[in-house]
Amino acid sequence: MSVATRLQSLQQTIEQSTQPTDVGVPGPTPGDMARAFRSVRRDPLTFLGQVSEHYGDRVSFPVPGAPALLLNHPDDVRHVLQVSARSWGKKTIQYGALARVTGQGLLASAEPSWIEHRRMAAPAFHHQRLEAVSDQVRAAADGAIAAGVPHLVPGTSRLVDVAALTHRIGLDAVGRALFSADLSGHAQRLLDATSDAAELVVRLGRSVVPTARWAPTPTNVRLRITRRRLDAITAELVADRRARGRAGGSAAHGDDLLGLLLDSGLDDAAIRDELVTMVIAGHETVAGALTWTLMLLAEHPKAQERARAELAAMPAPVSMLDHRDRLPWTRAVIDEALRLYPPAWAISRRSTAPDVLGDLAVPEGTLAIISPWVVHRREDLWPEPLAFRPERFLDPGAGRTGYLPFGLGPRLCIGREFAIGEMAVALDRLLATHRVTLPTGWRRPRPEAQVAVHPEGGMPLLLTRLRADLRG
């Protein structure tokens, strides 16, 4: 090839990669995006809802190079996440930003290490294991309730930020159940470090101009410091366990997640990545879900009474698996809260080969954005989509098309059963002793799209103590 031909082909490549590839999908123009810039950054949930309403099932965003598509139709969603999952990887800005904190942990990692690590971690989430950690999760909920609503005499009330309360439950439950560690010594440091990390991940994911990792920008500097804090805490957890393993004279390190990872032969860096992943993926999400569930129950006192009665009728304290067949109403409340307020509000993938979505051919490198927030609010799938109606989930035969709070396909959330079980246990502990109501002058907090969907400014609800004691 002559130099002139090479130059010409290089120029063509540059032109192609700076021009949007038009695949015939409608969407906002660059001018529309520039005008919406501030609101997109401030409130991506409303923006995604608006463009979906305007343009329909597929929305194209004007970015240079391969197409960037918001996919709202359940068939497209299933195709990308499930049917053709092998052709859609995680090389996206969202997961690139996450990987800067979690490294090659399960959530952000790609084949081939992903499948190997998933198999390694799976036993920590098996049913038997979940049943066995019910006591730990109960203790986490009780501890957080005692710390968050101390000394409340039966019949009296207090305004409590339940978002802070549920964060503590989420973190402590992960610590106790997956690392068999009482994180109370580490709790504040870990909470601070993970919430800083989560904020930085969101900031990186939304930055318009990608900066080099080594550049001394304020975000990069904070990220480095936060990583160091997380490294130090996880190193302490690993060292504690290794010491305990030796002290007990046992070769195996235990059957919780940390024990499995230590016995798997993974190096310390890989173990650190999985621990940080589980802390971030496992506590922000559950905390957000529980917070919105409590708000919905405060807004719907009859639904709350029904859940309280169902939980109280259980012969023993609720376990992590009871939601599967013994608590239909409580489970329906959880499912409906996860529909209305799915913590994981956006899932992204990039095609690793040309593909066909129904009638639409897309080139390699296409970015697919899937928003459970948008899909869960489609009126054709969910009549009266904004209404809180747990009844929708009571019919076991009813379809679940367009329901994906935990994703779909091979990358489905590994912590799904853990999360639902934890929510049921926490609701049992909280509703047994407290009634949750709305304070005077109540206004729903704005849902803020962070790593999970959180209420802006917290969730102040009124907790009234019903009785002093707690069973078992």
Ligand code: HEM
């Ligand atoms: C209500 C709570 C939760 C929600 C809504 C949620 C949501 C999700 C979603 C949507 C995905 C798929 C992401 C994708 O396809 O790109 C995912 C994956 C994942 N989640 Fe969760 N999650 C929750 C709780 C948990 C818990 C409690 C843990 C662990 C303790 C956890 C650990 C993970 C991990 C490790 C992955 C990656 C799995 C893989 O790719 O193999 N999650 N989660």
